[in-house]
Amino acid sequence: MSATTTPQAAGVAQDPAGRKRAARRGTDRSRQEARLGWYLAGPAFVILVLVTGYPILQALYDSLWSYRLTAPDDREFVGLRNYGVILTDPLWWSSLGNTVLITVVTVAVELVIGFALAMVMHKVLGWLRPIVRTAILIPYAIITVVSAYAWQYAFDLTTGFMNSVVWWVGDDYDWFANKWTALLVICLSEIWKTTPFISLLLLAGLAQVPEDMHEAAKVDGATAWERLWRVTLPNMKASIMVALLFRALDAFRIFDNVYIMTGGAAGTEVVSSLAYNQTISRLEIGLGSAVSVMLFLCVLLICFIAIKGFRVDLARARGEG
Amino acid sequence: MASRWLTRTGVVSAGVLLASTLAACGDGSSGTGTTTLNWYINPDNGGQQAIAQSCSEQSGGAYRIEALILPSDAAQQREQLMRRLAGNDSSIDLMSLDPVFVPETAEAGFLAPMPAELQAELSEGVVQGAVQGATWNDELVAAPFWANTQLLWYRQSVAEAAGLDMSQPVTWDQVVDAAEQQGTAIGVQGQRGESMTVWVNAMVESAGGQIIENPEARGPDIRLGLDSDAGRAAAAVMQRITEAGVAGPGIDNRDEAGTANLFQQDGAAFMVNWPFVYAQAQGAAEGGSMDPAIFEDYGWAQFPRMTPDEPSAPPLGGIDIGVSAFSENPDLAYEAVRCIVSEDNQASYMISDGNPAAAESVYDRPEVQEAYPMYDVIRTSLQEAAPRPQTAYYNEVSQGIQDRWQPVSAVTEQTPALSAEFIGQVLSGERLL
Numbered sequence: 238m239s240a241t242t243t244p245q246a247a248g249v250a251q252d253p254a255g256r257k258r259a260a261r262r263g264t265d266r267s268r269q270e271a272r273l274g275w276y277l278a279g280p281a282f283v284i285l286v287l288v289t290g291y292p293i294l295q296a297l298y299d300s301l302w303s304y305r306l307t308a309p310d311d312r313e314f315v316g317l318r319n320y321g322v323i324l325t326d327p328l329w330w331s332s333l334g335n336t337v338l339i340t341v342v343t344v345a346v347e348l349v350i351g352f353a354l355a356m357v358m359h360k361v362l363g364w365l366r367p368i369v370r371t372a373i374l375i376p377y378a379i380i381t382v383v384s385a386y387a388w389q390y391a392f393d394l395t396t397g398f399m400n401s402v403v404w405w406v407g408d409d410y411d412w413f414a415n416k417w418t419a420l421l422v423i424c425l426s427e428i429w430k431t432t433p434f435i436s437l438l439l440l441a442g443l444a445q446v447p448e449d450m451h452e453a454a455k456v457d458g459a460t461a462w463e464r465l466w467r468v469t470l471p472n473m474k475a476s477i478m479v480a481l482l483f484r485a486l487d488a489f490r491i492f493d494n495v496y497i498m499t500g501g502a503a504g505t506e507v508v509s510s511l512a513y514n515q516t517i518s519r520l521e522i523g524l525g526s527a528v529s530v531m532l533f534l535c536v537l538l539i540c541f542i543a544i545k546g547f548r549v550d551l552a553r554a555r556g557e558g
Numbered sequence: 559m560a561s562r563w564l565t566r567t568g569v570v571s572a573g574v575l576l577a578s579t580l581a582a583c584g585d586g587s588s589g590t591g592t593t594t595l596n597w598y599i600n601p602d603n604g605g606q607q608a609i610a611q612s613c614s615e616q617s618g619g620a621y622r623i624e625a626l627i628l629p630s631d632a633a634q635q636r637e638q639l640m641r642r643l644a645g646n647d648s649s650i651d652l653m654s655l656d657p658v659f660v661p662e663t664a665e666a667g668f669l670a671p672m673p674a675e676l677q678a679e680l681s682e683g684v685v686q687g688a689v690q691g692a693t694w695n696d697e698l699v700a701a702p703f704w705a706n707t708q709l710l711w712y713r714q715s716v717a718e719a720a721g722l723d724m725s726q727p728v729t730w731d732q733v734v735d736a737a738e739q740q741g742t743a744i745g746v747q748g749q750r751g752e753s754m755t756v757w758v759n760a761m762v763e764s765a766g767g768q769i770i771e772n773p774e775a776r777g778p779d780i781r782l783g784l785d786s787d788a789g790r791a792a793a794a795v796m797q798r799i800t801e802a803g804v805a806g807p808g809i810d811n812r813d814e815a816g817t818a819n820l821f822q823q824d825g826a827a828f829m830v831n832w833p834f835v836y837a838q839a840q841g842a843a844e845g846g847s848m849d850p851a852i853f854e855d856y857g858w859a860q861f862p863r864m865t866p867d868e869p870s871a872p873p874l875g876g877i878d879i880g881v882s883a884f885s886e887n888p889d890l891a892y893e894a895v896r897c898i899v900s901e902d903n904q905a906s907y908m909i910s911d912g913n914p915a916a917a918e919s920v921y922d923r924p925e926v927q928e929a930y931p932m933y934d935v936i937r938t939s940l941q942e943a944a945p946r947p948q949t950a951y952y953n954e955v956s957q958g959i960q961d962r963w964q965p966v967s968a969v970t971e972q973t974p975a976l977s978a979e980f981i982g983q984v985l986s987g988e989r990l991l
Contacts, residue, residue, distance in 0.1 A: 307666035328990045
């Protein structure tokens with residue numbers, strides 16, 4: 238049995254080309270609509286350029302200088318030297334390794350749990366529905382710093398209760414003294430906190446899978462497992478890819494959990510905390526900006542791989558067309 | 559028709575969106591002629607706020623001090639103040655500064671120059687270490703308010719059982735031996751934080767060394783004294799604590815508060831810590847959350863020595879009051895500083911908040927002696943205390959130490975040399991931190 242997609246979904250993919258043709262034909266209506274589009278989106282676009290474009294350019298410029306905030310007179314143009322320092326520093330590579338590890342582990346686990354939760358939210362009916370949905374979404378409503386503290390206190394040696402729950406590690410096992418157990422707690426907190434986000438995106442995708450296709454597959458004798466793999470998943474590929482992309486970008490910029498739980502100790506430094514250390518603690522604006530630019534480039538790379546490599550179609554996921 | 563209406567609405571709402579209201583910025587003075595001075599304070603038990611209020615009342619309407627609370631962590635206090643000062647923020651008049659950040663703040667030109675006669679007045683009768691901590695380029699740049707020092711706290715019964723004569727100065731070796739023999743732990747701060755630098759510096763200074771040999775130098779020219787006999791002696795103490803198994807549980811994430819709790823809960827019979835632990839234990843014993851017998855058993859002595867013949871150089875901490883260079887009322891702010899650091903205020907602050915006074919005479923007051931039976935040990939400790947490196951690059955030096963000397967169990971005899979090399983590279987802009 239091959240993957241089943243709806244005719245509408247196939248039509249959507251061709252639609253942008255059709256829209257362009259219509260625009261070229263230039264009817265009054267389409268011109269007016271285009272103008273209205275600019276009027277509506279224009280202010281937001283201008284604000285976006287101001288609040289994101291300007292700092293990005295400023296960071297790019299600052300990254301070419303040796304500039305310490307408390308010694309502005311010693312500012313000196315150093316070209317790409319800051320990037321050389323970063324790329325030859327083992328700390329950068331270990332931080333990048335930690336960040337990639339956290340991203341891959343959390344996104345993979347979240348995708349599986351998130352999908353299961355989305356199914357539950359999708360299937361549950363009646364008076365239970367709002368209760369289940371609310372319960373699943375609660376962690377996402379909690380501020381990351383608060384959830385980070387909650388997890389830290391839970392695993393803390395003096396205030397925590399986890400050592401008695403996970404009794405075999407012993408009473409005085411310090412979770413945050415070892416790199417791998419510290420990263421485990423950080424990942425757990427991250428997964429607990431952001432799985433609802435993924436399940437929310439996947440729920441939207443689930444809702445788009447037409448019920449008649451399920452019924453057709455059922456009539457053809459497909460088992461529940463086959464229906465999941467051959468009907469549901471192929472039809473919500475766009476939602477899954479968008480959920481993956483959004484969460485991967487988010488996970489890559491992880492900061493709060495690490496900052497609260499270990500402060501980068503025990504080899505748990507991540508790229509964002511590295512940027513924070515250089516810019517905010519050391520007040521080395523040049524070096525810190527260079528780290529931020531590197532972080533930005535990593536995020537761009539993830540976007541590029543996702544959109545070009547996996548062909549994530551943002552327009553399709555939004556159900557446009 | 560509909561779309562034209564929509565277009566117009568779109569333009570109008572865009573205009574509304576862009577319109578913003580500018581809040582009027584206050585100039586610090588209210589209509590009555592009373593100037594408001596903003597004092598950024600480190601969190602405490604409310605003592606500084608009480609002082610702000612009483613000084614405002616004493617000024618006879620000349621000024622009103624508004625106390626604004628900074629984050630609890632010294633490093634975060636610095637981050638917030640530095641960012642605002644770098645932006646020439648005139649809303650800061652007074653600030654409670656940790657002495658280790660005084661050189662950086664002064665070097666950057668963020669502190670208003672202190673009149674010469676006030677420098678003399680504010681350093682008179684103040685313990686030497688506190689004056690040194692508030693001095694940069696031979697000028698007093700901030701007013702010593704309180705001066706902290708660490709003592710060796712011990713359980714009298716355990717020390718006695720171990721045969722340790724606590725009436726005489728003891729060395730780290732003796733304390734480790736006693737703890738090992740009695741099967742207890744030594745409460746030291748092994749967290750990757752400022753407390754690690756405090757400990758390393760005290761041991762290096764006690765062994766006759768210095769973390770930085772030329773503190774006034776600019777970043778790349780700083781010479782580090784860690785790769786020395788004193789540095790290796792400090793590393794050896796840490797190795798001994800690990801090898802003897804007396805570090806206690808959770809040492810790698812233990813700060814001063816964690817150490818105090820461990821000691822309070824009978825998890826360690828020795829600890830090095832600031833005097834706040836006494837008031838805390840007293841409160842816990844009175845409140846019923848701690849066995850009063852344990853509190854009765856509390857003993858105190860000078861910070862442990864590195865060698866039997868050389869006195870120790872205990873850690874020095876505290877708070878200095880600085881006046882911002884961007885304050886619109888520096889003269890009035892210095893008037894307020896005089897009031898804040900008055901001996902009466904230092905004495906009441908010591909009793910209310912458990913933070914030792916910087917003025918020596920305060921220790922002669924009966925109410926202070928009653929609240930702090932160890933007042934004499936604190937005073938002596940303050941006189942012998944050694945400040946942490948007085949450099950404008952303190953943050954790099956301190957974080958470099960925290961990075962390489964933590965966890966304690968990983969410290970070897972190579973650690974001093976490796977940390978010196980690492981900090982040198984960071985100061986030359988060749989490494990990330």
